[in-house]
Amino acid sequence: MKVFGALLSPFVRKVCVALAEKGMAYELVLSSPGGPDPDFLAASPFGKIPAIKDGDYTLADSTAIVTYMEAKQPSPALLPAEAQARGKAMWFDEFADTIFATSGLKILFNRLVGPRLLKLPYDEAIALQGETELPRILDYLESVAPEQGWLAGEFTLGDISVASMLRSLSYVRHGPDAAKYPKTAAWYGRVTARPAWLAVAELEAPVSERLMPKD
Ligand SMILES: N[C@@H](CCC(=O)N[C@@H](CS)C(=O)NCC(=O)O)C(=O)O
Incomplete structure (x- = not known):
């Protein structure tokens, strides 16, 4: 594929x-x-x-x-069969792709993708607007991040989608902040320690080496 x-x-x-x-x-x-x-x-x-x-x-x-x-390829499942867990998995996927991405991508596009990568018009005012929207989203995430395990009970697409948005935001200094959001940071640590995540991180390494903030 x-x-x-x-x-x-x-x-x-x-x-x-x-x-x-x-x-x-x-x-x-x-x-x-x-x-x-x-x-x-x-x-x-x-x-x-x-x-x-x-x-x-x-x-x-x-x-x-x-x-x-x-x-x-149904196995291993990323969308649970059980109704409530599947609903939550889809909610977290949707939350990541719409609510979180709408604000997060304002920062990513206007601080990194527009000015440094695609040389497109960008607007710092939009990035700042994204930054004012993030705390409500990150507070919500902290309120639902589990002490152990995964967002929807079992590991699902929802974990991947939300963690992936956080990973992209780390390119513009808005990755998980353990001091402010300890449960989120611990959950993110569990997602990013999985072998599948690590395999993709290896593919991403040249990009992160070039673009991740150095300090
Ligand atoms: N809902 C789509 C969103 C895809 C999307 O917006 N991708 C961005 C890059 S992060 C893009 O291609 N943007 C260019 C555009 O919107 O024209 C998905 O989940 O794949």
């Missing part, structure tokens, strides 16, 4: 970690939003990352892709 994208993106990292959790082989094809690879554009009708090509089958959107993977 080909995954089009770049590992700085929380959505791309989420798909790669989910594939690694399932032990499914993939090739990461470095792609930026918008193109120009025709295979990527065919897989992602709106030019967003990630997208996949699996044989002749193409699909965009991280949650759609993981849902496809889950049906294709």
Whole structure:
């Protein structure tokens, strides 16, 4: 399976970690939003990352892709069978991809992706706005982060999605803060110690070496 994208993106990292959790082989094809690879554009009708090509089958959107993977290879499950746990897993995935990403990406795009990577117009005022929105989101996360184990009881897509958003924010100095958010930081530590996460982190290492703040 080909995954089009770049590992700085929380959505791309989420798909790669989910594939690694399932032990499914993939090739990461470095792609930026918008193109120009025709295979990527065919897989992602709106030019967003990630997208996949699996044989002749193409699909965009991280949650759609993981849902496809889950049906294709149900074990180990990332979406629980039990109703309440599945509902919570989807909630945390949605929380990460919409509420958290809406604010977090204001910072990531306007401090890193726009100015340093894609050389696109950026606006520090939008980054500052994202920063004012983050505390409510991080306070919520701290209130639901479990003392042990995972966000939805068992380990699910929700853990991967939320941790991946936090990982991307560490590129702009908004990663987990153990002093302020100890339960979140401990849970994040558990997610990022899993072999699947570590395998993707190894792929991401050249990106982090280049772009992570040094102090
Ligand atoms: N809901 C989508 C969001 C994908 C997304 O917005 N990706 C960003 C990169 S982090 C992107 O491609 N942005 C470019 C654009 O919106 O045109 C998913 O989960 O895959």
